[in-house]
Amino acid sequence: xxxxxxxxxxxxxxxxxxxxxxxxxxxxxxxxxxxxxxxxxxxxxxxxxxxxxxxxxxxxxxxxxxxxxxxxxxxxxxxxxxxxxxxxxxxxxxxxxxxxxxxxxxxxxxxxxxxxxxxxxxxxxxxxxxxxxxxxxxxxxxxxxxxxxxxxxxxxxxxxxxxxxxxxxxxxxxxxxxxxxxxxxxxxxxxxxxxxxxxxxxxxxxxxxxxxxxxxxxxxxxxxxxxxxxxxxxxxxxxxxxxxxxxxxxxxxxxxxxxxxxxxxxxxxxxxxxxxxxxxxxxxxxxxxxxxxxxxxxxxxxxxxxx
Amino acid sequence: xxxxxxxxxxxxxxxxxxxxxxxxxxxxxxxxxxxxxxxxxxxxxxxxxxxxxxxxxxxxxxxxxxxxxxxxxxxxxxxxxxxxxxxxxxxxxxxxxxxxxxxxxxxxxxxxxxxxxxxxxxxxxxxxxxxxxxxxxxxxxxxxxxxxxxxxxxxxxxxxxxxxxxxxxxxxxxxxxxxxxxxxxxxxxxxxxxxxxxxxxxxxxxxxxxxxxxxxxxxxxxxxxxxxxxxxxxxxxxxxxxxxxxxxxxxxxxxxxxxxxxxxxxxxxxxxxxxxxxxxxxxx
Amino acid sequence: xxxxxxxxxxxxxxxxxxxxxxxxxxxxxxxxxxxxxxxxxxxxxxxxxxxxxxxxxxxxxxxxxxxxxxxxxxxxxxxxxxxxxxxxxxxxxxxxxxxxxxxxxxxxxxxxxxxxxxxxxxxxxxxxxxxxxxxxxxxxxxxxxxxxxxxxxxxxxxxxxxxxxxxxxxxxxxxxxxxxxxxxxxxxxxxxxxxxxxxxxxxxxxxxxxxxxxxxxxxxxxxxxxxxxxxxxxxxxxxxxxxxxxxxxxxxxxxxxxxxxxxxxxxxxxxxxxxxxxxxxxxxxxxxxx
Numbered sequence: 004x005x006x007x008x009x010x011x012x013x014x015x016x017x018x019x020x021x022x023x024x025x026x027x028x029x030x031x032x033x034x035x036x037x038x039x040x041x042x043x044x045x046x047x048x049x050x051x052x053x054x055x056x057x058x059x060x061x062x063x064x065x066x067x068x069x070x071x072x073x074x075x076x077x078x079x080x081x082x083x084x085x086x087x088x089x090x091x092x093x094x095x096x097x098x099x100x101x102x103x104x105x106x107x108x109x110x111x112x113x114x115x116x117x118x119x120x121x122x123x124x125x126x127x128x129x130x131x132x133x134x135x136x137x138x139x140x141x142x143x144x145x146x147x148x149x150x151x152x153x154x155x156x157x158x159x160x161x162x163x164x165x166x167x168x169x170x171x172x173x174x175x176x177x178x179x180x181x182x183x184x185x186x187x188x189x190x191x192x193x194x195x196x197x198x199x200x201x202x203x204x205x206x207x208x209x210x211x212x213x214x215x216x217x218x219x220x221x222x223x224x225x226x227x228x229x230x231x232x233x234x235x236x237x238x239x240x241x242x243x244x245x246x247x248x249x250x251x252x253x254x255x256x257x258x259x260x261x262x263x264x265x266x267x268x269x270x271x272x273x274x275x276x277x278x279x280x281x282x283x284x285x286x287x288x289x290x291x292x293x294x295x296x297x298x299x300x301x302x303x304x305x306x307x308x309x310x
Numbered sequence: 311x312x313x314x315x316x317x318x319x320x321x322x323x324x325x326x327x328x329x330x331x332x333x334x335x336x337x338x339x340x341x342x343x344x345x346x347x348x349x350x351x352x353x354x355x356x357x358x359x360x361x362x363x364x365x366x367x368x369x370x371x372x373x374x375x376x377x378x379x380x381x382x383x384x385x386x387x388x389x390x391x392x393x394x395x396x397x398x399x400x401x402x403x404x405x406x407x408x409x410x411x412x413x414x415x416x417x418x419x420x421x422x423x424x425x426x427x428x429x430x431x432x433x434x435x436x437x438x439x440x441x442x443x444x445x446x447x448x449x450x451x452x453x454x455x456x457x458x459x460x461x462x463x464x465x466x467x468x469x470x471x472x473x474x475x476x477x478x479x480x481x482x483x484x485x486x487x488x489x490x491x492x493x494x495x496x497x498x499x500x501x502x503x504x505x506x507x508x509x510x511x512x513x514x515x516x517x518x519x520x521x522x523x524x525x526x527x528x529x530x531x532x533x534x535x536x537x538x539x540x541x542x543x544x545x546x547x548x549x550x551x552x553x554x555x556x557x558x559x560x561x562x563x564x565x566x567x568x569x570x571x572x573x574x575x576x577x578x579x580x581x582x583x584x585x586x587x588x589x590x591x592x593x594x
Numbered sequence: 595x596x597x598x599x600x601x602x603x604x605x606x607x608x609x610x611x612x613x614x615x616x617x618x619x620x621x622x623x624x625x626x627x628x629x630x631x632x633x634x635x636x637x638x639x640x641x642x643x644x645x646x647x648x649x650x651x652x653x654x655x656x657x658x659x660x661x662x663x664x665x666x667x668x669x670x671x672x673x674x675x676x677x678x679x680x681x682x683x684x685x686x687x688x689x690x691x692x693x694x695x696x697x698x699x700x701x702x703x704x705x706x707x708x709x710x711x712x713x714x715x716x717x718x719x720x721x722x723x724x725x726x727x728x729x730x731x732x733x734x735x736x737x738x739x740x741x742x743x744x745x746x747x748x749x750x751x752x753x754x755x756x757x758x759x760x761x762x763x764x765x766x767x768x769x770x771x772x773x774x775x776x777x778x779x780x781x782x783x784x785x786x787x788x789x790x791x792x793x794x795x796x797x798x799x800x801x802x803x804x805x806x807x808x809x810x811x812x813x814x815x816x817x818x819x820x821x822x823x824x825x826x827x828x829x830x831x832x833x834x835x836x837x838x839x840x841x842x843x844x845x846x847x848x849x850x851x852x853x854x855x856x857x858x859x860x861x862x863x864x865x866x867x868x869x870x871x872x873x874x875x876x877x878x879x880x881x882x883x884x
Contacts, residue, residue: 020484027486031401034393038460039414041453045421045429052432074656074747076756076763107328115325124329131336133574135514136423137543138343138567141550145560146342159780161769172335179332203314205321226420233422235517236543240551244746247766255769260424260517265770267428267521269656269748271663271683272436284428288421295420299413362637442666526651527633529619529640551772552626552652556779 049285056081056278065282071246071262073276081279083286085248089163089256092249093238094231096167097174101231102224104171105178106213109220112179113186114208132176136236143169143241155253161243163252169237174227181226185219186212218301225298229291235260259287343567350565364527364549365558369566374531375444375539376513376573379523382448382535383455383512388505390452391459395501398460399467400475400489419457423517426454430522443536447523451512458511462504466497499588506581510574516543526552542570619647620846624658624671625750626773627792628835631697631866632671632854638862639853646846652773655750662838665689668847670838673699673750673792674757684840692882694837696854698869700793700818701755701831703805704778706785711735713806713815716759716830722788723755725765730786742768743777743789754833755790778802793818797867807831821869834875835868842882851884 057065060081068082112124147168148160155164189212197207213220243255244265263283270277358368394411402408430450440446470493478488516524524544532539549563550556622632629652636648658670663684676684676691684691703719705711714722714733721727722740731737742765745752751774756764771777777789782801796804796819806815809830816823816830823829843851853859860870871879 024484024486028401031393031397034390035397035402035411037390038394038418038456039411041456042414042418042421044433045418045425048429048432049425052428070766072763072766074753076760104328104331107325108332111325111329115322116329124333127333127336130575130578131332131339133510133514133578134339135511135516135543135570135574137514137516137546138571139339141546141563141567142339142342144550146338159769159783172339175332175335203318205318206314208325209321229420233420233425235422235424236547240547244770245767246770254767260422263424263428264517264520265746266748267431268653269660269746271660271680274683281428281432284425288425291420291422292417295417299416525649526653528649529647548652551776553773553775555630556773556775 046288049281049288053278053282053285055273056275056282059275060279060282065279069248073266073279079275083259083283085246086257086259086262086283087286089242089249090232090258090260092163092252092256093166093170093242093258094228096163096252097170097231098224098228100167100171101174101178101227105175105223105227106182106220108175108179109182109186109223110208110213113183114204114212128176128179131172132180136173136234137240139169139172140237140240143237148241157253159243161241162254163242163249163256166238166242166256166258167252169241170231170234173234173237174230177230178223178227181223182216182220185216185223188219189215218304222298222302225294225301229294229298232294233260233287233291235264239264259283263287340571343564343571346561347564347566347568350561351568355565356569359529360527364553365555365562369540369542369545369562369569371528371531371540372542372545372566373569373573375524375541376543376570378444378532378535378539379448379451379519379541380509380513382444383451384505384509386449386452387455387459387508387512388501391456391505391508392463392501394456394460395463395467396489399464400485400493415457415460418453419461421454423454423515424520426450427518427521429453430518435522441536442521442523442525442538444523444532444539445535447519447539447541448535450518450522451515454515454518455508455512458508459501459505462508463497463501466500466504467493469500470496499585502588503581503585506577506584510577510581513577514543514570514574516541516547519544542566542573546570619649620669620850621667622648622650622658622669622671622837623653623661623667624669625655625673625835626652626745627655627673627699627749627751627794628671628697628837630794631835631863631868632837634866635854635859635862636850639850642853643849646849648850654746654748655753656748659838662691662840663687663689665840668839669851672836672838673833674754675836676838689840692839692842694839694843694851694855694879694882694884695834695871695875696837696851696859697835697863698824698871698875699833699835700824700829700869701751701758701790701833702793702796702818703788703790703807703831704781704796705788705803705805706781706783707801707803708785709735709803711805712803713808715808715811717811719805719807720759720761723764723768723790724760724762725767736786738786741784741787743771743780743784743787744768745774745777745790746770746772751790751792755831758831758833792868793824794867824869825872834871839882843884848884855879855884 065081065083067084068080069084070080070082071085072080112121143165147165151165152160193211193215194207197211238258239261244257244261245255246257249256263280267280355368357370359370361367430446434440434446434449435442474492475488478492519541523538524541525538526548528540546563546566549559549566553559633650636650640646640648655672655674658672659676659680661667662670663680665687681691718733723742729739744764771780774791774795777791778795778799781787781789796802804819806817807830808815816828818824818829824832839847863870
């Protein structure tokens, strides 16, 4: 540890130290507020750029319309229901795969694995998290697509199932690491009590630890869900992107994120179509915000229970 | 008794199955990319410009572009991230405002990448008149990486024992002096490690740069920060979906994917090595 | 630590020194149908004129037109015409649009090589893509449902095909691919698929049927592969491939346009599978001084 006192009082300060400290405090406070400003800024800009769209689009038909066709030959349509359904389909599909796998892996890592195995397994999960979405989407086209096409006898493999598999891969690391944290945070007294009462290790995990960590696990799943909903490149590349209302998991879907990514490039700035895309962005933002708030509330409750 | 051990065997078997599946996923991904990409990657691939409608030649402009935009991202995200973390960990009280800040950080990390792209188009490209450029894309990516650097820096600061601060304060230092001399030097390795990991993620992102600066093909390297640029993730995207001779350039796509993953791995590796080295120095 | 920073700075400056001045660059954006052709033209042009630089990027005609309207490119490749609304929008942004025709295209309708369908009328094609005919048996083929492959709405080919043949909206079930090449690949793999692509993309491809099209039932069927049929208009889905510029072309832009319209440029057009411009469009181009 360094001895600092003597050095500091050697020179006469050019500014009152108390004021200087206050300024520095204020500087860091401003720095801290930047994230709040950024979030508000994103929300504000999205809203301001969406509002002009609704001068021409009826907000009711926007939210409940079944057809998205902004460049129609006949009449421009701006209904987002097919996109909402598409997003829902791939997200639910992804969670059906990722939640059991994720919780199982987390339970394994926290309770069954020997420390050596854990040393190897943790970096592997982190590496998986580090793979960019565009690489996963690419593999969806070249690897997963042909396999799915063979299994399900479809014409090509670019459909909702493909999207679900890929999104599951992307959501897994989130679900695994947060669930593992939740399981670790279960007080060891729970585990010891259970074992003392004669339960096997498996019964302890399945019936004591996981229920005890449930809110943390639910929060993990919600964050994984948020990741799936917000993912762009993977679904853009691998789900076929037909704008019609999806009919089955074996058909093409077009999520909110891919629609924005596809159409933003072709749109001239400051036209109704342009503003409508920002309205889509606003819907996306609100959905992920909502998911985050719920998982926050759940985690908060969980902290309260465990105190 | 037997029922318990049978159910345990099944249960553990299920759990082992889970981790094996996860491992297999990673192995399949890496194997596919590596085996099909290594034929395309050569010194020429890494150092030459694309030729012949991008069906031949290399991906140098994409590598350089990704490098440049990541530098801008770092310039924005690292200092702001450190500053915010210092506030949260050293100065903030457990009040409503602190909760608000933390909630904002969590929400920012959950915002979809394409929404950052939209924000970047309106704010940086149009309102700030930066046009589609390295600067606009770098700022957009920097904003996206900010929650990551804040969290990593905070973890690093938390790791510095309270005694360090208290000792310094007891000797008469002001709060900032205590932080500057007794906390930061020990936290900076962790902060930098976390920052580099965040940058590794930013390097692989496509959606934020799609409309803020990435270009399909440029015949030369960018000259200034206000030029457009090619980037590795965007290059992979167009090689895989938008090129006019997709089958022909499939090997190039694999090569690009391999280079991108290798770059991210190197950055991760570098971060871990850096943390180890700096920690060693400080302990001595 | 310092050494790392210095190393990074050195690498950065080295990378930036490798480039050349960007000021003389011509920025071309737009149609995926045209991109192959224009990239080829620009490569040869750059070989013959060292020191001149052209950047060609795709994204679809809609992207190119949007870029021109936003004054972000010098030339917009478009496989369709700009709409009056778009021209007005450009004018409001201070961009006055002029059109140059550089090649002719016979937009080709393709089916899988194993499909028995080799010809259709324009009306039947329209019904198929509008989603009114959904089974191959309705047009003399096997009993299987038709898979539609088309482009995204930012594609000029998408718009042109719709305005010329469908005269209505596409079926919402059409798969929207990102480029001509993806459509070709998809139809090659799907025995009940049908798609539309620029003729330059079917030039030397096996595994596909390039359909002969009759303008109306009872008229004779013409093929897009025959330059006679395309030039004379017998093939009903022929179209001019356009480049739009801001104002009267001058300087580097004009030089490049002149190269494209020269005999050498038009020869490259033919090599890439398209057709050189007929007399009427040569006259048309003279209006902007070319």
